[in-house]
Amino acid sequence: MNDQATVVKALLPVLDGTLDEATIQKLIEVPKTSNLGDYAFPVFTLAKTYRKAPQMIAKELVEKIDASQFEKIQAAGPYINFFLDKPQFSHDLLHEILTTADHYGDADLGKKGNVPIDMSSPNIAKPISMGHLRSTVIGNAIANILRKVGYNPIKINHLGDWGTQFGKLIVGYKKWGSEEAVKADPITNLLKYYVRFHQEDQKDPELDDEAREWFRKLEAGDDEATKLWSWFREVSLKSFMKIYDMLGITFDSFNGEAFYNDKMAEVVQLLEDKNLLKESQGAEIVDLSAYDLNPALIKKSDGATLYITRDLAAAIYRKRTYDFVQSVYVVGNEQRDHFKQLKAVLKEMGFAWSDQIHHVPFGLITQDGKKLSTRQGRVILLEKVLNDAVDLARQEIDKKNPDLPNKEAVAKDVGIGAVIFHDLKNDRLNNFDFNLEEVVRFEGETGPYVQYTNARAQSILRKAGAIELDAAADYTITDASAWEVLKALGNFPQMVVRASKEYEPSVIAKYALHLAKTFNKYYANTKVLVDDAEKPARLALVASVSQVLVQSLSLLGVNAPKEM
RNA sequence: GUCUCAGUAGCUCAGCUGGAUAGAGCAAUGGUCUUCUAAACCAUGGGUCGUGGGUCCGAAUCCCACCUGAGGCACCA
Known part of the structure; x- marks a missing residue:
């Protein structure tokens, strides 16, 4: 193939070892316009070792290079321009x-x-x-x-x-929603409940307590909460698939x-075993000041886990499952x-x-x-x-x-x-x-x-x-x-x-x-x-x-x- | 306050890891279809590369300071 490698090969023997192959390769550039050739080699760096003006060096080197593989090789000021065959x-x-x-x-x-x-x-x-x-x-x-x-x-x-938003969603659904509405247009209506929740909890902070309670129930495996959750999930996923189909995109996993x-307890245990967990303001954290980072919040003061705990579990799971590179x-x-x-x-x-x-x-x-x-x-x-x-x-x-x-x-x-x-x-x-x-x-x-x-x-x-x-x-x-x-x-x-x-x-x-x-x-x-x-x-x-x-x-x- | 990302033509952006006269698209103006699809092609105009220093033979590109915008900064994800 007639390409950059050919240029390197042509230059190597005439530089008497002043530059190695990798360095030459790095210096080679592509000129802005075609009339300056297909590849160019700037000789500025050689000026010090040869103690000559770059223009002179370029001119002298062109004389020595074997041009048989190329259409032509020209010196143009401090550059040697290579024209491919x-x-x-x-x-x-x-x-x-x-x-x-x-x-x-x-x-x-x-x-x-x-x-x-x-x-x-x-x-x-x-x-x-x-x-x-x-x-x-x-x-x-x-x-x-x-x-x-x-x-x-x-x-x-x-x-x-x-996550806690499901508590909010359940509260919103029970207060303002209906089965028919969700069935008819799941995403639109579920979103409506969610947005309304955030409007109403401004004046009625008790709503937040209710939401927290429902999420706790969900985590505890409560029947009604679980049923609603899996229903919401199913109808949502169905409407997502419609969009992924339009985009022509598929997935290998929806985990x-x-x-x-059920994989987070192990993470917390591992952190405890390694003595990394610290208590701070009622929460469990990993101190990362050595990394110049904020502490990682593993458990909230109410005992619930957070985003990063979940991502730790996911990272470990993926390493075990896929042995990724x-x-x-x-x-x-x-x-x-x-x-x-x-x-x-x-x-x-x-x-x-x-x-x-x-x-x-x-x-x-x-x-x-x-x-x-x-x-x-x-x-x-x-x-x-x-x-x-x-x-x-x-x-x-x-x-x-x-x-x-x-x-x-x-x-x-x-x-x-x-x-x-x-x-x-x-x-x-x-x-x-x-x-x-x-x-x-x-x-x-x-x-x-x-x-x-x-x-x-x-x-x-x-x-x-x-x-x-x-x-x-x-x-x-x-x-x-x-x-x-x-x-x-x-x-x-x-x-x-x-x-x-x-x-x-x-x-x-x-x-x-x-x-x-x-x-x-x-x-x-x-x-x-x-x-x-x-x-x-x-x-x-x-x-x-x-x-x-x-x-x-x-x-x-x-x-x-x-x-x- | 601090961290991250950005600041290049009227607008949206390229410019690879420092190199030859800073490039495209859109918009504007003018031209090109009896000829392989005019969703295209060609031409013209348009720039103190945020500001000020520094390093270097050479800076839009690297370093420092400042200005402007967006985003983040433990109990959301």
Whole structure:
């Protein structure tokens, strides 16, 4: 393969050992514009050892380098610019992509190691909001990316199906609710009781006592409480599944908070055995001042356990069950300290694997600049957003391609693809203010733009008829206008690796946009279906672009219709 | 008060781990469909990279201080 490694190999012998291979590799960069070559080596660092001006060094080195593997090598000021052998590169790369097919870009960093991913995790009896979308789609994309580089991801939906809010919910249901209402529209009505509870307890603090009492009953296994709880859970989950189906996302486990109820006593026992528990203000804590952290609250003064106790139990359970090589938590940035505490407590408990726990934080979705809050009734319902997106996509199709077959399926792919892509294209940690027009956009740097690019590539391939894979075919492209596309195609594998190391789906989203952009430019200027010697190579290029675009979108969890 | 994240074009954001003249999209203006889907392509305008110091041959990028915004800071998750 004609790539960065070739550049390193060319440089190594002429540097007389002043720099080692790894250092050279690190220094090599990609110039901003193509007229400066495909790779560049800045020689500033050599100026001291050679006691010469960088420009001179560059000029002298160029004389000595074996240029046979390259189109040319030039000194440009303090840089040595390498121009790859384009015909060779295109031939090798297109063959590689077409023969490896969906496995192009695969890596084996993970050695099949298990990686549980804690993601989505909505609360029972509350609607799935835009906020949950982030954890869901980021987690799903990370799972896909990790699988591609050789890990075995396990998607865990850690449902919020336990806690004091159930006491509140039961009180609200008994006071203001009815079976019929819950049956008719579970989430809406359950949410109504919850919101009303928080309004009324402002003036009537006794409600809180009632709620606490009901939750105590639930924990004690009281019949009526348990029945209500499991009913709420069941109807909620059913409506969640509808949304996950729309998003095309599945899970390997729905073990949520309730699942760990019987596993927390052991955690507390372990902490006691190691003498880590301390009493403070009536509560049981683990002191973490050595880590510069607030103490971890293991047990409330009333004896009830808390969030972190449950997460400790879950972490230990996951280690035992999956023997993970990494354990990933896709949870909002506002919980940063919580995960630091979690890792610190595990470390104190003597679990060396606490280092394998990775919190993957993401930024907030706000509305009018403020945090969304279910309690205050400020929610953006994900289901509505998705439906709106599909509606808008349908309108777009009616306008642009009214005769399209499978309109409904395509509208779904495009509308929902737009929403998912929008969520993934920027750095995870960026906050963003919700704006429907912004989220469901079809033009510019969007999911539909990438989908559209693929649809056009597919259209060319349809018109060309089937192209047979011939190992002996000549895929040499001499056309300079194809060069940027080829280079972009060649970058895919390293983008996948980077995305996996940084847990950053936006790397893939940005890559897909870049590839689509270079291809659109090519497409606008070069006719593919012309009968000449390079036509098979051009078709191989188009097929490769489509394949890599589809692959990129699929890593993000976005479908790629063949026509739109 | 303290910690985290952010501050780059009118708006939304790129800028990989310090490197060559700071880039996209949207919006604005003008152009391109008898030719592989115009959800596209091309062109033009638009910048004291929050402010002030420092390190370096070289800083949007690293360090320090300050300003602004969002979020967190033990009995919610």
